[in-house]
Amino acid sequence: MSGILVYALHYEGAFNKNSLGAVSEGARLAGQAGGECAAVVVGGDDLTDELCASLGAYGAAKVYRGKADEGLAQPVVDVMAKVIEDNGYSYALFGGGLLGFEIGAGLTARLNAGVTMEVTEVKAEDGKLVAVRPILQDSAVVDSGYVEEPGIIIGRLNAFEATENGSGGAEVEDVDFEISEFSTRCRMVKRGEQRGADVNIEDADLLVAGGRGLGKAEGFEQLEALAGAMGGAVAATRAVVDAGWYPYAAQIGQTGKTVAPKLYLAAGISGAIQHKVGMQSSENIVAINKDPNAPIFEYSDLGVVGDLNKILPKLTEAVKARKGG
Amino acid sequence: MKICVLVKEVPDAAVEKRIDEGSMRLDRSGEKNLNPFDTHAIEAAMQVKEGGVVDVEEVVAVTMGPDTAVRALHKAVSLGADRSIHLTDDALTGSDCCATGYALARVLEAESPDLVLCGQQSDDGECYTMGAIVADHLKMPSLTQVIKMDVADGTLTCERQAEYGYDTVEVDLPAVISVGDAINEPRYPSLKAIMGAKKKPLDTKSIGDASIEADRVGTGGSRTSVLGINPPPPKAAGEIIEDEDTNETVEKIVSWLDERKLLA
Numbered sequence: 106m107s108g109i110l111v112y113a114l115h116y117e118g119a120f121n122k123n124s125l126g127a128v129s130e131g132a133r134l135a136g137q138a139g140g141e142c143a144a145v146v147v148g149g150d151d152l153t154d155e156l157c158a159s160l161g162a163y164g165a166a167k168v169y170r171g172k173a174d175e176g177l178a179q180p181v182v183d184v185m186a187k188v189i190e191d192n193g194y195s196y197a198l199f200g201g202g203l204l205g206f207e208i209g210a211g212l213t214a215r216l217n218a219g220v221t222m223e224v225t226e227v228k229a230e231d232g233k234l235v236a237v238r239p240i241l242q243d244s245a246v247v248d249s250g251y252v253e254e255p256g257i258i259i260g261r262l263n264a265f266e267a268t269e270n271g272s273g274g275a276e277v278e279d280v281d282f283e284i285s286e287f288s289t290r291c292r293m294v295k296r297g298e299q300r301g302a303d304v305n306i307e308d309a310d311l312l313v314a315g316g317r318g319l320g321k322a323e324g325f326e327q328l329e330a331l332a333g334a335m336g337g338a339v340a341a342t343r344a345v346v347d348a349g350w351y352p353y354a355a356q357i358g359q360t361g362k363t364v365a366p367k368l369y370l371a372a373g374i375s376g377a378i379q380h381k382v383g384m385q386s387s388e389n390i391v392a393i394n395k396d397p398n399a400p401i402f403e404y405s406d407l408g409v410v411g412d413l414n415k416i417l418p419k420l421t422e423a424v425k426a427r428k429g430g
Numbered sequence: 431m432k433i434c435v436l437v438k439e440v441p442d443a444a445v446e447k448r449i450d451e452g453s454m455r456l457d458r459s460g461e462k463n464l465n466p467f468d469t470h471a472i473e474a475a476m477q478v479k480e481g482g483v484v485d486v487e488e489v490v491a492v493t494m495g496p497d498t499a500v501r502a503l504h505k506a507v508s509l510g511a512d513r514s515i516h517l518t519d520d521a522l523t524g525s526d527c528c529a530t531g532y533a534l535a536r537v538l539e540a541e542s543p544d545l546v547l548c549g550q551q552s553d554d555g556e557c558y559t560m561g562a563i564v565a566d567h568l569k570m571p572s573l574t575q576v577i578k579m580d581v582a583d584g585t586l587t588c589e590r591q592a593e594y595g596y597d598t599v600e601v602d603l604p605a606v607i608s609v610g611d612a613i614n615e616p617r618y619p620s621l622k623a624i625m626g627a628k629k630k631p632l633d634t635k636s637i638g639d640a641s642i643e644a645d646r647v648g649t650g651g652s653r654t655s656v657l658g659i660n661p662p663p664p665k666a667a668g669e670i671i672e673d674e675d676t677n678e679t680v681e682k683i684v685s686w687l688d689e690r691k692l693l694a
Contacts, residue, residue, distance in 0.1 A: 114593065116593065116594050121593060176592065176597060177599070178562065178572075179565075179566075179571065179572065182566065202592075202593050203574065203575055203590075203591075203592050203593060204592065204593065206558050206559060206562070206574070207562045207572070207574055209559065210527075210531075210558075210559035210560075210561075210562030210563045210566075211562050211563070211565070211566045211572075213527065213528045213531065213559070213563050213566075213653075214528070214531055214532070214535075214562075214563045214564075214565075214566035214567045215566050217528065217532075217646070217653065218528065218653055219526065219528055219652070219653030219654035220526075220527055220528060220559065220653075220654065221654055222527075222557055222558060222559060223556065235657060239662060240449075240556070241447045241448075241449075241456075241554075243662055244447075244662065245449060245659050245660065245661060245662060246659070246660050246661075246662055246663075247656055247658070247659050247660075248656070248657040248658040248659075248660070249654050249655070249656060249657065250654065250655050250656075250657045251653065251654055251655075252652070252653050252654065252655055253653065256653075256654075259559075285569065286569070287565075287569045287570055287571050288571070290570075290571035290601065290602040290605070291571040291572070291573060291599055291600070291601050291602075292599065292600045292601075293597065293598075293599055294587070294598040294599060294600055295596075295597065295598040296592075296594065296595075296597050296598075297592075297594035297595040297596075297597065298595050298596040298597070298598070299595045299596075300595070300596055311692065335692075335693070343591070343612070344611070344612060346591075347577050347591070347610065347612030348612060353591070353595065353596070360575075360591045360592065360593070361591075367692060368687070368690075368692045378556070389690055389692065390668075391683070391686075391687075397672075402668065402670065403665075404665065404668075405668045406668045406669070407668055407669050407670075407671070407683070407686050408668050408669070408670040408671070409670075409671045409673060409679060409683065410670065410671070410672045410673060411671075411672070411673025411676070411679060412673065415673070415676045416673060416676055416679060416680065416683075419676055419677065419680045420680050420683060420684070423680045423681070423683075423684045424684065424687075424693060427684055427688065427693050428693060
């Protein structure tokens with residue numbers, strides 16, 4: 106094997122946690138399968154030598170730096186395709202998240218390379234990598250191998266842990282690449298806009314989270330009452346945030362926040378994978394949902410099949426009574 | 431302007447999905463339906479067409495799949511597509527994401543669309559990648575998980591949630607856009623539209639018709655191989671309460687929380 110190339114996403118001078126996890130994972134796998142782990146960063150002048158070299162602490166031997174617009178996938182595909190072509194890396198690894206999926210997919214087409222996504226584990230076997238991917242709502246896991254190099258591995262969010270096992274600064278090299286004409290036809294107008302009130306859900310011990318099953322925005326009033334009685338905070342799924350029922354700052358999951366409270370009470374949340382990745386480390390998971398087949402019941406510790414509108418008000422009263430007594 | 435919408439036939443949500451041990455592929459027998467995520471892409475196309483900002487000559491539904499996939503196209507047409515294209519060939523069986531994206535791109539290339547729309551994911555494969563794969567083959571700009579899309583002459587203004595909040599991105603046409611399910615509430619087809627769907631033009635293409643190289647598709651052309659399928663790591667099953675008497679249910683929940691000192 107001739108090395109693993111990892112994409113590292115950054116924003117406002119800091120690398121994204123999942124990207125750091127992917128760099129650590131790349132370094133671990135390179136150690137087992139042979140070859141080096143290198144990282145690719147794409148952006149503007151905020152990508153200083155110092156910032157890039159800091160990826161060495163997570164195990165990157167080398168950092169390739171491409172100058173292009175940030176936050177868009179296609180310029181990164183141009184940079185990574187060039188680096189792989191010139192240096193012959195055997196695998197491209199992504200820590201998950203929206204851009205990781207887009208860049209990995211673009212590279213698949215560009216290099217006619219195999220891709221495995223939502224990967225939760227990567228194994229090194231005989232100098233090759235095997236990507237392990239849960240399928241069918243996590244009811245089975247597939248070992249996916251690659252017919253030829255390069256292979257593309259897109260991790261599930263939080264699948265790889267960031268560990269500072271590297272030895273100091275990485276060598277930084279600027280990439281001389283040609284941007285594809287079509288990569289210039291997406292333009293970032295506004296990036297990272299925060300919408301809605303600021304809610305701090307990451308520090309809460311008890312979280313009451315609501316999904317589409319609440320039926321309407323007003324359903325959150327019941328959750329606020331319950332969270333208030335418990336002394337916790339309210340969180341929400343992407344679907345209801347996108348529908349405008351609750352602020353973005355409270356969003357759990359793939360594109361939102363990752364939480365691990367002592368109690369996570371999910372109300373009217375079916376529990377798709379994108380949601381699961383944001384809360385599965387919670388100590389206790391309670392789910393209330395009217396659909397007995399909702400996937401969330403497969404990973405909840407206590408599941409209640411029933412009507413939220415009947416259960417929530419009574420539960421709030423009972424919690425108040427318990428706390429008062 | 432011409433809009434192509436990529437659609438897929440998937441096992442119905444009510445069907446328990448399983449892997450066929452012989453072929454190591456998803457057993458797609460049983461009740462099937464149009465991938466629910468794709469209905470948002472069709473709705474987005476219809477809203478562009480009906481919005482009056484740009485002139486849309488036609489909306490074309492495109493799928494790749496076995497004979498039965500025709501039903502997904504009929505559904506797409508009943509939701510408003512003007513005609514449909516069915517790429518079907520035994521040589522395509524077993525295609526992975528890479529091979530499927532290549533094959534679909536060949537079909538789309540022949541159509542020269544101004545806009546390609548697709549859903550955020552398929553309900554069965556859950557790969558989330560088809561839009562971006564197809565876009566690179568077509569050399570078009572692309573954006574996925576779009577939850578708001580405004581069209582003006584030659585340009586789309588798209589919004590989506592990314593790692594650090596909401597991004598607003600301008601995309602020049604022609605482009606490939608994968609829409610998130612929050613972008614709209616898909617309409618229900620009228621009875622008349624359902625009845626009329628089979629009468630709309632449907633073009634069936636083999637790989638030869640679409641100039642697809644046989645060695646780049648199917649099991650042989652795929653770039654990944656399934657080495658094994660295993661049960662998931664075991665997790666202790668949780669306790670389940672069916673709510674019959676709500677007072678009793680609530681009492682059980684409170685004592686469950688109490689035992690774990692969560693109400694202290």
